Amino acid sequence: MNKPEQQIIHPYISQIFGTPDELSRHTAPLYLQLQRKIREAVENDVLKPGDVVPAEREIASVMGVSRVTVRRAIDDLVEEGILTQRQGAGTFVADRVEQPLNYLKSFSEIMRERSKKPGSRWLDRSVGMPHEDELRALKLKPEDEVVRFYRLRLADDKPMALETATIPRRFLDNPFEVTSSLYDALTVNGIRPVKALQRLRAISIDEKRAKLLEIPEDSAVLYIERLGLLEDGVPVEFTRSYFPGDAYDFVAEIRSVTHVSQMLDQPPSD
Template sequence: MNQNRVNELFGAAEELREKGIPLYMQVKKAILASISAGRVLGGDTLPPERDLAKYLDISRVTVRRAIDELVKEDVLTQRQGAGTFVSERVEQPLNHLRSFTEVMKARGKAITSKWLDRSLGMPHEDECKALELSPEQEVVRFYRLRYADDKPMALELATIPSNYILNPFAMEGSLYDLLEQQGCRPVRAFQRLRAISIDEQRAQLLDIPELSAVLYIERTAVTQAGTPIEFTRSWFPGDSYDFVAEIHNTI
């Protein structure tokens, strides 16, 4: 056991003997304090439960309960056969219109994608409504799994009217880069966010348990002329993102 590593988390073991507070809650509080103080960073591995229990002179059941609570809250992530990790979170502002590629590149991440669908077809009802299309107007769809540093970070399903992009295979990297090359990059967007439970198929793609809480976002973006050009539905793992927005007093 690396005692220095455990010390980073808990300091002196005597500190975990606060009267009137369940012991597992004190372990949980100590882990959270260590993360907040930056002593343990996103992606760092926690010491094994048996080592923590031995060092703190408490039962493994108590340690496991504290860790389970933090996993449920998406503070920690468990990977079978690899251990328990501090969840890596991306802080993404909601008041800037940026692509996934731009957000991740700004954080020095290596970006890759797995294509699930690139196709030309007739619009569905929700696509007609979002993009103000008639049922006879064709659209192109881009459905892909997005990775950052080889970690699944998002599922994206984007729909674009075919008069902007006729060939689905014209896009390889950033959708916004392609639209900008054609002089029709979106300049503003309306986004709707909500938490949902992920279905089995998407859970497998994102490498998370079925029914895990994820953030589902619908974005409708428009051009400088106010014409809807993009309708994107995205699924983000709940333990990977903090979405932030600046709020102003309008009074």
């Protein structure tokens, strides 16, 4: 008499999701359970940045759920930026860059710290009159000229950000002085910002910018305006950047008001 054929669970999937019985023991919706399993696999380095995620049909077959359920779980994680989808290639763990918000560093510095090769694809370098938002941010007069830099920022040749930087021309006369890092050029001229104000908001990307960043139109991106200041508060740099949501984790250290007050109340040390 032949023994009943046993289902063999693919070890890669079982390492991420466990067994079908584990899903059935919980009352949470199946798609949320799958999401949690994938998220934990990413957090615990079972799935690493750049790893391919098992195909929807394979997960559905092995775990005994519908492809609709699997697709919903994956789509939500793509929306969160944990996973990324490449047309014709599949679903992958997003290769994210952690960017601190409480330290003023250039794009090139951040990429080098993460062992990535920074680069730029220049879209425009020009001298012109300031636009209304540049007038306000940089506290310029209408007749003051500015230098603009419009470029696609790359890490290991992969698009990571779309950036427009504006500098008052009195600080940097020739836009072609900047060949790679803007902050390096400003440092040479003795005007590197030492502090900055940043404003962040999530927006949907338009078709033109989406093509440059190689992401789908209407994808969620993080739009950041940064105003770089000298020690005396004089604005020297106004940068507007678009960051794909699946490429970055923005991190900031936050302290309670009570903690800050206690630090301020401490007597100075001898």
